[in-house]
Amino acid sequence: MAHDRLWWRIAWRNLWRNRLRTLITASGLAFGYLGAVLMVGLSDGMMIELIENGTRLMLGEVQVHSEDYLPERNMHHTIGGYEGTDLEVFLGRIASQEDVATVAPRLYGGGLLSSDEETQAALLMGVDPDREPRVSTLLSRLVSGRALVTGANEILVGSEMAEQLGAVLGGEIVVVAPAADGSMGNDLFTLVGTFDTGIPAIDQSYALLALPDLQFLMAMGPDRIHEVAMTVGNAQDSPRIAGSLGDLLADSELPVQVSSWTDLRPELADMVSLMNASHFIIVIVVFGMAVFGVANTMLIGTFERRREFAVIRALGTAPIGIGQTVVYEGIVLGVISLIAGALITWPILVWWHNSPLDLTTIISGFSVSGSQWRPILRVEYSVDTPIIAGLGLFLTSILAAVYPAWKATRVPPADVLAGR
Amino acid sequence: MHCVRRHLTVRTLATHLLNTSLLVSLASPLQAQTAREIIDRVDRLLRGESSRGRVTMEITTEHWSRSLEMEVWSLGVEHSLVRVQSPAREAGTATLKAGQEVWNYLPRVDRTIKVPPSLMMGSWMGSHFTNDDLVKESRIVDDYDFEISFEGEREGVDVWEFQLTPRPEAPVVWGRIDEQVRKADLMPTWVRYYDEDGQLVRTMTFSDYRTMGDRLVPASMLVTPADKPEERTLLTYHELDFGISLDESFFSLRNLRARR
Numbered sequence: 001m002a003h004d005r006l007w008w009r010i011a012w013r014n015l016w017r018n019r020l021r022t023l024i025t026a027s028g029l030a031f032g033y034l035g036a037v038l039m040v041g042l043s044d045g046m047m048i049e050l051i052e053n054g055t056r057l058m059l060g061e062v063q064v065h066s067e068d069y070l071p072e073r074n075m076h077h078t079i080g081g082y083e084g085t086d087l088e089v090f091l092g093r094i095a096s097q098e099d100v101a102t103v104a105p106r107l108y109g110g111g112l113l114s115s116d117e118e119t120q121a122a123l124l125m126g127v128d129p130d131r132e133p134r135v136s137t138l139l140s141r142l143v144s145g146r147a148l149v150t151g152a153n154e155i156l157v158g159s160e161m162a163e164q165l166g167a168v169l170g171g172e173i174v175v176v177a178p179a180a181d182g183s184m185g186n187d188l189f190t191l192v193g194t195f196d197t198g199i200p201a202i203d204q205s206y207a208l209l210a211l212p213d214l215q216f217l218m219a220m221g222p223d224r225i226h227e228v229a230m231t232v233g234n235a236q237d238s239p240r241i242a243g244s245l246g247d248l249l250a251d252s253e254l255p256v257q258v259s260s261w262t263d264l265r266p267e268l269a270d271m272v273s274l275m276n277a278s279h280f281i282i283v284i285v286v287f288g289m290a291v292f293g294v295a296n297t298m299l300i301g302t303f304e305r306r307r308e309f310a311v312i313r314a315l316g317t318a319p320i321g322i323g324q325t326v327v328y329e330g331i332v333l334g335v336i337s338l339i340a341g342a343l344i345t346w347p348i349l350v351w352w353h354n355s356p357l358d359l360t361t362i363i364s365g366f367s368v369s370g371s372q373w374r375p376i377l378r379v380e381y382s383v384d385t386p387i388i389a390g391l392g393l394f395l396t397s398i399l400a401a402v403y404p405a406w407k408a409t410r411v412p413p414a415d416v417l418a419g420r
Numbered sequence: 421m422h423c424v425r426r427h428l429t430v431r432t433l434a435t436h437l438l439n440t441s442l443l444v445s446l447a448s449p450l451q452a453q454t455a456r457e458i459i460d461r462v463d464r465l466l467r468g469e470s471s472r473g474r475v476t477m478e479i480t481t482e483h484w485s486r487s488l489e490m491e492v493w494s495l496g497v498e499h500s501l502v503r504v505q506s507p508a509r510e511a512g513t514a515t516l517k518a519g520q521e522v523w524n525y526l527p528r529v530d531r532t533i534k535v536p537p538s539l540m541m542g543s544w545m546g547s548h549f550t551n552d553d554l555v556k557e558s559r560i561v562d563d564y565d566f567e568i569s570f571e572g573e574r575e576g577v578d579v580w581e582f583q584l585t586p587r588p589e590a591p592v593v594w595g596r597i598d599e600q601v602r603k604a605d606l607m608p609t610w611v612r613y614y615d616e617d618g619q620l621v622r623t624m625t626f627s628d629y630r631t632m633g634d635r636l637v638p639a640s641m642l643v644t645p646a647d648k649p650e651e652r653t654l655l656t657y658h659e660l661d662f663g664i665s666l667d668e669s670f671f672s673l674r675n676l677r678a679r680r
Contacts, residue, residue, distance in 0.1 A: 076483040114533045121538040174531045176524070182484040182546040183510055186526040 007321060011328035015336075018301070025297045026337040029290055029393055033341030034348065036286040036389040040279045041349060044380035045356070047275045050373055051235050054268045055261045057197055060104070060135045060229030061238045062245060063264060064094065067257040069226060075109055075218070076180060077226070080254050084223030090254075091131075091228065097248055099233050099241045102134035106227040107211055109218050111177030111185075113157065115165040122161065122207045124177055126214030126225075135229050138195060138208070145169050145193025150210040155189040158203030159196040167191050175207070179219035187217050198365070198374075238262060283389055287396040294333070294400035302326055302404040309408055310416035319409035326408045330401025334394045341393065342386070352379040470495045471633070473660040479547050481651045488545065499671035500554070504545075515544070516676040517554045525676045532673050541593070548622065548643045548653040552593060563590035564597065578603040594621070605629070607638060620646040632660035 015022045055061045069077040078084055087105055095103050107126035112119055129148045133139045139147055139156075148154050155173055157165070167173055171191050179185035189209065197203055215222055232241045238260035246258040262269035302309070309322050356378035365374040470493070477488045488510065494500040503514040512527035522535040535542075540552040556563070563586055570581035584597040595616035600609045611624045622645045626638035637660060643653045669675075 082483075112533060112536070112539065114531060119533050119536050121536055174526070174529045174533065176526060176533060178543065178546060180484065182479060182481065182486045184513065184524075184526070184545065186528050186531075188529050 003321075007325045008328055008332075011325045011332055014301075014305075014325070015329055015332055021297060021301070022333065022336075025294055026333060026340055028293055029334070029337035029397065030341035030344060032286050032290040032396075033338065033389055033393050034345045036283050036392065037345050037349065037385055038352070038379065039282045039286070040385045040389070041352075041379035041381065042377055043275055043279060043282070044382055044385070045378035046373065047272050048235075048380055049376070049378065050268065051261070051272060053373065054265055055235060056137050056231075057141075057199070058136050058138050058202070058229075059261055059264060061232045061235050062100070062230050062242045062258060062260050064228040064230075064245070064249070064256050064258050065226060067255040070257065070259070073108065073226070075178070075226070078107075078220070078224040079226070079228070079256060080223065082180075082224075084221055084225070085254055087223055087225065093249070093252070094228055094230060094245065097241075097245050099237065100245065101231045101233060102131070103228055103230040104128055104131040104135040105211060105225040106132075106229060107214050107218070107220070107225050108227070109177045109214060111175055113155075113161070113165060113207055114174040114176070115167040115171065118165045120161060120164050121205070122157070122175075123205050124175065124207050124209060124214055124217075126209050126211040128211050135231055138197065138202075141195040141197050142193045143196045145191070148192065148208065148210045150212055152210075153187060153189045153213055154192045154210065156193045156195060156208040157191065158206050159194045160200065160203040161205065161207065162191070162194045164204070169193065175209070175217060177214075177217055179217070180224075181219045183219065185217040185219060189213075235261070279385070279388075283392045287392040290393075291396045291400050294330075294397060295403055298326070298330065298333075298401055298404040299407065301329075302408045305408075306411050306416050309411040310413040313411060313413040314417060322411070323405040323409040326405035327398065327401045330397045330405075331394075333401075334397030337397065338390055338393055342390075345386070349379060349381065352377075353381060469662065470664050470666040471660065471662050472664050472666075473632075474658045476654075476656045476658065477545070477547060478654040478656075479545075479652075480654075481546075482648060486546070493666060493670065495666050495668065495671060499668060501671055501676065513545075514676050515554070516671060516673065518671050520555050522551045522554050523673060523676055530677070532676055548645055548651065556592065560584075563587060563592050569598070574600070577609075579609065605636060607636065622646055628656070632657060633662040635662065 064079070066077045066079045066081070068074070069079075076082070079090070091103050091105060094100060105128055109124040109126070111122055111124050113122045114120075127139070127148070129139070129150055133147075142156070143159055145156070148156060155175065157167070157173070165173065169191055173189050173191050174186065175189050176184055176186045195203070195208075209217070211225070212222060215224060232238055239262050242258045242260035242263070246256075249256050249258065312322060313319065356376045359375040359377060363375045472494075473492045475490050475492055477490060479486055479488075486507075488504050489506040491503050491505055492500065493502075498517075498519050500517045501514065504510050504512065512525070514525040516523040516525070516532075522540070523532050524535060525532045535551045540555065541550050543549070544551050544554065564584040565587055567583050567585070568580055569583040570579070572578070574581075580601050580603060582599045582601070584599065586592045586594065586596075593615075594613050595618060596614040598612040598614070600611075601607065602609060607629050608626050610626065613621045613623075615621050622643055625642045625644075626640065627642070628640035629636055629638050631637075632639065637657070639657045639660075641655045643655075645651055
């Protein structure tokens with residue numbers, strides 16, 4: 001043990017014999033750490049942005065439907081069948097589940113919107129004006145007008161739709177929709193606002209009505225809805241929460257299906273797991289480059305000390321001891337770099353997280369499978385990333401020391417001392 | 421298309437029967453092209469004939485069933501007007517077909533609405549007909565090639581069976597239409613509609629042949645979708661008159677709105 005401490009001390013002192021070189025190497029590693037953590041953080045930020053935009057806009061993170069509703073979305077397949085279910089009781093039950101933050105009921109219908117001059121096919125969505133904003137941001141994307149008031153036959157349409165219809169705020173829109181009894185529901189609605197989500201498919205085809213108004217139009221009772229959407233504590237936990245909510249609702253009379261956003265938007269879920277996998281690649285690439293740089297420096301360091309090693313060997317030290325001290329140097333270097341890295345990374349991470357880089361004016365965003373990505377470079381914290389990057393850094397410095405250490409053990413004392 | 425031509429615009433039904441008889445008598449000795457030319461000529465001769473009828477449409481689906489009383493007018497193959505008379509809640513609802521356009525009138529909101537292209541394949545009044553059926557009926561002669569696929573006895577009745585194949589450039593939804601016609605009185609017995617993969621989509625069956633106006637017609641037509649055998653739309657004519665005095669101005673948006 002005493003021996004070991006000696007080797008550590010020798011390693012420490014050796015490192016500081018060439019202060020500049022050690023500092024340069026350590027800062028290389030520290031910046032590598034910063035780079036890895038920031039890149040993963042940015043990628044995390046992009047991922048969370050995609051999930052949020054994919055779920056918060058409309059989807060919600062978990063949804064409940066009648067078990068036969070998806071994928072056809074047949075309007076007759078409301079939760080609880082033709083009779084429906086007591087809405088307040090059902091929503092209350094879902095909300096009572098821990099992890100479920102907010103819930104909102106929805107009804108869908110297909111129909112026609114007609115202004116004086118134009119007629120367009122539309123997807124009618126009946127929402128609860130009070131509950132919906134707590135689940136989705138759709139109602140907060142109003143670019144003109146105001147929110148819906150229940151029972152007043154009011155309607156919100158996407159900005160594109162409003163343009164195609166040539167409709168103005170306060171104008172009348174005829175809504176025609178096949179009703180549950182086979183008749184053609186039709187009624188006059190007042191356009192009170194338009195929304196702009198940035199997703200053309202939504203802005204062109206969605207129309208929002210107050211839930212009771214749409215139920216009346218479609219000849220459905222107040223207990224009939226197609227969907228309950230909800231937000232949960234952590235979007236990444238959605239599959240688990242959907243599972244336990246499914247268990248909770250399984251004992252009720254209603255045959256329902258609970259889906260998380262990962263089921264509803266599998267392509268988005270795939271993309272998120274792909275991005276997760278790419279984090280490891282980022283760490284591997286960053287430290288993969290570092291490992292050769294550090295190994296190179298350490299190799300030079302050991303070559304410089306060939307005579308020294310020869311002397312120690314000649315004094316009777318086992319080759320393994322020499323190798324040990326070189327590896328120890330690597331470890332100590334790793335610890336120094338990690339501390340330095342953490343010290344520079346933390347403030348930058350905090351700063352960037354709190355003031356994301358907004359590139360909206362320079363580049364436009366894009367949308368992936370119905371989820372919009374705005375060009376705002378935000379950085380997310382996570383617990384794993386600094387640890388994984390730290391482990392990567394540590395491993396790098398040890399790995400970089402292995403070859404020089406092995407080289408050091410191979411120093412032939414007699415030859416070196418003889419200058420051969 | 422074919423189906424609606426028989427139910428909704430009775431004139432077209434007559435056209436069709438004449439088409440069929442001419443086709444049958446001429447198809448064997450003559451080239452198909454020649455048969456078509458004759459059909460075309462007959463079609464043009466008959467254009468301008470008018471009709472008026474009263475019809476009950478009973479629709480049964482998995483989720484609901486209902487019955488509508490309707491009055492139907494037609495002029496040539498290009499114009500038709502259908503107005504719902506009962507139930508009271510839907511009375512006044514009307515559909516106008518003028519050329520390739522379909523308009524609906526909704527009395528509750530007092531508006532006429534043109535059916536947009538995206539909804540042409542949607543259900544007409546909740547039935548198993550589509551809006552497209554209304555429009556395409558006038559084009560069947562232009563859009564399909566006709567051939568006799570069977571001639572002889574089926575269940576003791578002497579019949580012809582025709583196969584209608586869409587022309588390559590024809591903008592149609594069916595991949596094939598099969599049809600059976602009784603030789604004795606040239607009455608159709610059934611029509612089967614297939615999609616592009618050759619899958620049966622729906623079947624129309626005729627029955628209750630009787631003389632209405634001045635000619636023999638099948639007064640009942642039953643449509644059943646192949647994928648939902650428990651669903652059906654049954655059309656029954658109660659009254660039918662031909663050669664009444666109507667002109668094109670009758671088939672106007674203004675008249676569509678007029679409540680009767």
